[in-house]
Amino acid sequence: MIYELTATDSRSSARAGIITTDHGTIETPIFMPVGTVGSVKAVTQQQLKTEIKAEIILGNTYHLYLRPGTDIIEQAGGLHRFNGWDKPILTDSGGYQVFSLSNNRKLKEEGAMFQSHIDGSKHLFTPENVIDIQRSIGADIIMAFDECPPYPSEYDYAKKSMELTHRWLARCVKRMDETEPKYGHRQFLFPIVQGSTYKDLRKTSAEFIASMECEGNAIGGLSVGEPEEMMYEMAALCCEYLPTDKPRYLMGVGTPWNILENIALGIDMFDCVMPTRNGRNGMLFTSNGVINIKNKKWANDFSPVDEGIDCPTSNFYTKAYLRHLFVAGEVLGLQIASVHNLAFYLHLVKQARAHILQGDFAAWKEQMIPQLKQRL
Amino acid sequence: MIYELTATDSRSSARAGIITTDHGTIETPIFMPVGTVGSVKAVTQQQLKTEIKAEIILGNTYHLYLRPGTDIIEQAGGLHRFNGWDKPILTDSGGYQVFSLSNNRKLKEEGAMFQSHIDGSKHLFTPENVIDIQRSIGADIIMAFDECPPYPSEYDYAKKSMELTHRWLARCVKRMDETEPKYGHRQFLFPIVQGSTYKDLRKTSAEFIASMECEGNAIGGLSVGEPEEMMYEMAALCCEYLPTDKPRYLMGVGTPWNILENIALGIDMFDCVMPTRNGRNGMLFTSNGVINIKNKKWANDFSPVDEGIDCPTSNFYTKAYLRHLFVAGEVLGLQIASVHNLAFYLHLVKQARAHILQGDFAAWKEQMIPQLKQRL
Numbered sequence: 018m019i020y021e022l023t024a025t026d027s028r029s030s031a032r033a034g035i036i037t038t039d040h041g042t043i044e045t046p047i048f049m050p051v052g053t054v055g056s057v058k059a060v061t062q063q064q065l066k067t068e069i070k071a072e073i074i075l076g077n078t079y080h081l082y083l084r085p086g087t088d089i090i091e092q093a094g095g096l097h098r099f100n101g102w103d104k105p106i107l108t109d110s111g112g113y114q115v116f117s118l119s120n121n122r123k124l125k126e127e128g129a130m131f132q133s134h135i136d137g138s139k140h141l142f143t144p145e146n147v148i149d150i151q152r153s154i155g156a157d158i159i160m161a162f163d164e165c166p167p168y169p170s171e172y173d174y175a176k177k178s179m180e181l182t183h184r185w186l187a188r189c190v191k192r193m194d195e196t197e198p199k200y201g202h203r204q205f206l207f208p209i210v211q212g213s214t215y216k217d218l219r220k221t222s223a224e225f226i227a228s229m230e231c232e233g234n235a236i237g238g239l240s241v242g243e244p245e246e247m248m249y250e251m252a253a254l255c256c257e258y259l260p261t262d263k264p265r266y267l268m269g270v271g272t273p274w275n276i277l278e279n280i281a282l283g284i285d286m287f288d289c290v291m292p293t294r295n296g297r298n299g300m301l302f303t304s305n306g307v308i309n310i311k312n313k314k315w316a317n318d319f320s321p322v323d324e325g326i327d328c329p330t331s332n333f334y335t336k337a338y339l340r341h342l343f344v345a346g347e348v349l350g351l352q353i354a355s356v357h358n359l360a361f362y363l364h365l366v367k368q369a370r371a372h373i374l375q376g377d378f379a380a381w382k383e384q385m386i387p388q389l390k391q392r393l
Numbered sequence: 394m395i396y397e398l399t400a401t402d403s404r405s406s407a408r409a410g411i412i413t414t415d416h417g418t419i420e421t422p423i424f425m426p427v428g429t430v431g432s433v434k435a436v437t438q439q440q441l442k443t444e445i446k447a448e449i450i451l452g453n454t455y456h457l458y459l460r461p462g463t464d465i466i467e468q469a470g471g472l473h474r475f476n477g478w479d480k481p482i483l484t485d486s487g488g489y490q491v492f493s494l495s496n497n498r499k500l501k502e503e504g505a506m507f508q509s510h511i512d513g514s515k516h517l518f519t520p521e522n523v524i525d526i527q528r529s530i531g532a533d534i535i536m537a538f539d540e541c542p543p544y545p546s547e548y549d550y551a552k553k554s555m556e557l558t559h560r561w562l563a564r565c566v567k568r569m570d571e572t573e574p575k576y577g578h579r580q581f582l583f584p585i586v587q588g589s590t591y592k593d594l595r596k597t598s599a600e601f602i603a604s605m606e607c608e609g610n611a612i613g614g615l616s617v618g619e620p621e622e623m624m625y626e627m628a629a630l631c632c633e634y635l636p637t638d639k640p641r642y643l644m645g646v647g648t649p650w651n652i653l654e655n656i657a658l659g660i661d662m663f664d665c666v667m668p669t670r671n672g673r674n675g676m677l678f679t680s681n682g683v684i685n686i687k688n689k690k691w692a693n694d695f696s697p698v699d700e701g702i703d704c705p706t707s708n709f710y711t712k713a714y715l716r717h718l719f720v721a722g723e724v725l726g727l728q729i730a731s732v733h734n735l736a737f738y739l740h741l742v743k744q745a746r747a748h749i750l751q752g753d754f755a756a757w758k759e760q761m762i763p764q765l766k767q768r769l
Contacts, residue, residue, distance in 0.1 A: 055717065059724040063705070085692065085717040092693045099695075099714055316461065317468050319475075329439070338475055341431065341461040348435040351724060 019205060019232045020045075020264045020285075028379035030256060030283035033370050036233070036264055038157040039202035040097065040105045043072045045264060045285040046369055048276065048362040049107060051293065054080045055100045058293050059348075059355040062101050068328050069359045070367075073105040073157075075288050078150050079114035082140075083133050087153040095155030095200040107288075108156035109268075110147050110209075112163045113237070124164065126181070144188035148196065148206075155200045160235065161189040163209045168242040175213035179222050182211045190229060207266060209237040210255050214247050223258035234259045235266040236284075240275070249278055256283035273302050273365055273389045277382045280369050287366070292358035297351045299343045302361050306391030308336070310354065315340040322353065328360035365389075395581060395608045396421075396640045396661075404755035406632060406659035409746045412609070412640055414533040415578035416473065416481045419448045421640060421661040422745055424652065424738040425483060427669065430456045431476045434669050435724075435731040438477050444704050445735045446743075449481040449533075451664050454526050455490035458516075459509050463529040471531030471576040483664075484532035485644075486523050486585075488539045489613070500540065502557070520564035524572065524582075531576045536611065537565040537584045544590065544618040551589035555598050558587045566605060583642060585613040586631050590623050599634035610635045611642040612660075616651070625654055632659035649678050649741055649765045653758045656745050663742070668734035673727045675719045678737050682767030684712070686730065691716040698729065704736035741765075 024033040036043040050057045050065065052074045057065060065071045076096055081087075085099075093099035096106055112129070115122055119131035128143030144162045151159035163182040166175050186208045193206045208226045212218030226234050236255045239248045252267055259265050266286035267279050276287050292302065301308040304325025308315070315336040322339055323331040334353050342350030372378040400409040412419040426433045426441065428450045433441060441447045452472055457463075461475075469475035472482055488505070491498050495507035504519030520538045527535035539558040542551050562584045569582045584602045588594030602610050612631045615624045628643055635641050642662035643655050652663050668678065677684040680701025684691070691712040698715055699707040710729050718726030748754040 054721045054723060055714075056721075056723045056725040059728070061706070061725065061728060062709070080721075084721050085713075089693055089713065089717070093695055093711075093713060099711075099717075101709055101711075101714070317465055319469055330437070333438070333477055335469075335475075335477075337461075337465065337469060338431075338477070341465070341475075345430045345432075345456075345460050347430060347432045348724065348727060349432040349437065352435070352437060352728065 018262065020262065022262060024374050026281075026373050026378040027376065029281040029382070031280045031369070031373050031378045032261075032283060032285060033373040034264065034285060038105045038205075040103060040157050041072070043105055044367075044370060046280045046366045047072055047286055048366045049073050049075050049286065049288040050359050051075045051288055051290050052100070052102075053077045054084060055096055057355075057359070059297065059351045060293070060359065064330070064356050065102070065359075066104075068330055068356055070363050071104070071359070073107060074102060076106055076108045076154060076156060077111065077114060078108050078147060078154065079111035079118065081108070081154055082111065082150050083135055087150055090155075091153050091199070095153075097155060097200075105157040106155075107158040108151050108154050108160065110151070110160040110162045111142055112147075113165045115142055116165060124181075126184075128162070144185040145192045148189055148192040152196055152199055152204065155198070155202070156204065157202065158205050158207055158233065161186045161206060161208045163211060163237055165238050165241070166211065166213050168214065170213045172215055175215055175218055178213075179211045179218050182209065183222070183225050186226070186229060190231070205232040207231055207233045207235045209235045209268070210259070211238045213238060214243055214251060216254060219251055219254050220258060223255045227259055231263075233264040233266060235268055237268045239267065240270045245275065248275070249282060252279050252284060253282045273362065274386045276362070276365065277369060277386060277389075280366075281379065281382055292362050293355045296354035296358040299350075299354065301354060302358050302389070303393070304361070306388060306393045308393050310336065310340050311343050312340075322357050323361065326361055326364040328357065328364070330356040331360055394638065396638065398638060400750050402657075402749050402754040403752060405657040405758070407656045407745070407749050407754045408637075408659060408661060409749040410640065410661060414481045414581075416479060416533050417448070419481055420743075420746060422656045422742045423448055423662055424742045425449050425451050425662065425664040426735050427451045427664055427666050428476070428478075429453045430460060431472055433731075433735070435673065435727045436669070436735065440706070440732050441478070441735075442480075444706055444732055446739050447480070447735070449483060450478060452482055452484045452530060452532060453487065453490060454484050454523060454530065455487035455494065457484070457530055458487065458526050459511055463526055466531075467529050467575070471529075473531060473576075481533040482531075483534040484527050484530050484536065486527070486536040486538045487518055488523075489541045489645075491518055492541060500557075502560075504538070505540075520561040521568045524565055524568040528572055528575055528580065531574070531578070532580060533578065534581050534583055534609065537562045537582060539585045539587060539613055541614050541617070542587065542589050546589045548591055551591055551594055554589075555587045555594050558585065559598070559601050562602070562605060566607070581608040583607055583609045583611045585611045585644070586635070587614045589614060590619055590627060592630055595627055595630050596634060599631045603635055607639075609640040609642060611644055613644045615643065616646045621651065624651070625658060628655050628660060629658045649738065650762045652738070652741065653745060653762060653765075656742070657755065657758055668738050669731045672730035672734040675726075675730065677730060678734050678765070679769070680737070682764060682769045684769050686712065686716050687719050688716075698733050699737065702737055702740040704733065704740070706732040707736055
């Protein structure tokens with residue numbers, strides 16, 4: 018077992034735990050910065066470690082397979098060696114990207130045919146080759162190949178899609194069993210619960226996923242446009258059927274308040290492009306609320322970006338300077354906003370963990386959420 | 394006097410010295426990273442200090458006047474406070490940018506009328522208000538307002554332009570004498586030798602500039618398209634007439650080999666956008682020569698970007714990873730290339746200084762230049 022449950026909140030389902038991988042331990046709940054093509058956008062590996070204090074980052078199978086390609090990654094000795102990040106890495110399976118980014122995709126029982134969004138070249142992803150690619154990348158946690166249905170989806174479509182995802186999962190598990198890690202460290206497969214926004218499908222899927230007895234489990238297909246309340250309802254339902262002695266990963270979520278609410282439901286792991294993508298557009302998440310740094314009101318605000326967190330970048334640069342960088346189109350603006358937002362997300366999950374251990378998570382969460390949502 | 398001459402090379406005119414400002418000392422010869430709008434593009438202030446080991450950076454009067462504007466900079470308490478760089482800053486006067494960037498500029502005895510390249514708004518720069526703006530910015534070294542004639546220029550045009558620059562200089566000096574620093578630290582005016590590529594004009598100009606008895610002197614109007622040999626000839630000629638007990642700043646130069654050749658002629662200070670601009674285009678200057686990192690040959694070269702210099706970024710990331718970042722269009726690529734190139738330039742001038750002090754600069758330079766120019 019890679020997961021150790023350390024504490025459970027008495028007034029919610031929030032949990033504190035530790036995941037152990039061959040690249041180190043991860044204290045949960047955790048947020049994982051997204052490094053799609055092997056680089057967290059506009060952030061250095063040193064900043065990830067020393068300022069953001071990330072414990073695990075994401076890579077993306079779809080992107081890394083297309084560029085630089087598995088041959089280069091294998092020659093490097095895996096993604097950890099290639100990008101210099103020696104802590105844990107999780108790779109998304111590419112299923113989501115095949116449907117959101119590529120062209121002319123065609124879904125078959127065998128897998129998904131698609132054309133690269135870069136050069137139009139044709140490719141086939143199958144449960145088997147997606148495992149093989151993730152073996153080549155060398156991620157510590159690798160995701161099963163799934164279909165992520167859009168929101169809203171018809172019941173019949175959602176059901177068929179879920180069943181396909183389940184059949185693909187069985188093939189992923191088989192391929193995992195038949196193959197070995199390439200770089201001497203262990204790799205763990207996480208399957209993904211689907212079922213759109215249908216309770217019975219989510220229950221069926223969560224039960225099936227749980228029955229596969231993998232080392233951790235993920236919930237996919239949420240935060241794809243459904244109302245927030247529906248996301249919470251589905252996440253809560255999935256948590257009910259997913260085992261408590263294994264980590265639960267809610268994919269692609271979300272805002273700071275989404276994260277706190279889902280922690281309360283029993284989620285342990287999160288990833289989202291929001292802190293970096295919104296950061297590059299000038300949206301900052303801070304201890305005091307949400308800031309649009311391009312707004313004129315910050316032009317002569319010489320207070321630090323955020324004094325409430327322990328991040329040199331957030332403490333050093335002022336709002337006025339950061340606004341100036343955005344208005345002038347300077348790259349340094351993107352860098353500061355990205356580092357700050359990620360540091361804030363990591364700060365938030367670490368605070369959540371401390372309050373779970375302290376026993377006052379639920380009260381703290383209720384007090385934090387209005388503060389986090391406030392528009393400054 | 395702000396300059397102390399420490400050593401002169403026996404086999405060339407190279408000098409080692411120290412410039413003292415209220416924001417610290419600068420060991421010369423020195424290269425100054427360009428921070429046009431108050432940010433060295435794609436580089437953090439922390440990287441400038443700890444990795445690049447910059448001793449002084451540039452700001453630009455034209456850009457800072459337009460954005461964020463002197464009101465914001467004054468409210469911040471000067472540029473040092475605004476951007477958090479607490480070491481020396483030099484500001485270019487804006488003369489060069491009025492002619493290279495703005496629209497509809499009109500030159501008059503009074504000054505230069507121009508339209509902003511950002512919003513088309515109309516502005517007038519005069520020797521007086523350019524000094525006032527630089528007082529507001531609070532740079533340690535501020536440049537006189539000059540006209541920089543293009544290459545090639547007719548003799549008559551170059552002569553008239555030089556004479557105008559000289560008259561403007563007298564007005565700059567007067568304005569400096571009439572005004573006070575705004576933030577309690579001293580500011581020193583450097584005048585600029587012009588005269589295009591005409592020896593007699595350069596001699597006249599250098600003599601006039603020297604006669605103003607400022608704390609340091611600059612050479613402008615070179616590296617604007619003339620052959621390299623002509624640049625060296627003009628720089629050598631100017632150095633002949635500029636005092637030896639004051640620093641000499643060659644504006645806008647250049648490649649690593651340009652810098653070593655000009656150090657040999659007696660130049661102490663350099664600035665250029667080349668390391669950052671070319672870096673952003675994938676051109677790296679390294680200990681072993683010039684690299685186009687986008688080239689396919691680096692795709693599986695897992696050696697560090699440059700092991701020959703003491704810069705964590707250059708030592709940590711590999712050529713293969715950096716190439717991947719450029720090919721994938723990742724911002725981190727620009728960051729790594731910019732930090733590396735600047736660290737390399739600073740490394741080079743520090744090495745030059747060490748060899749001047751050691752007494753073997755000329756021999757070292759001859760050995761280095763072919764190595765630096767080599768295309769890898």
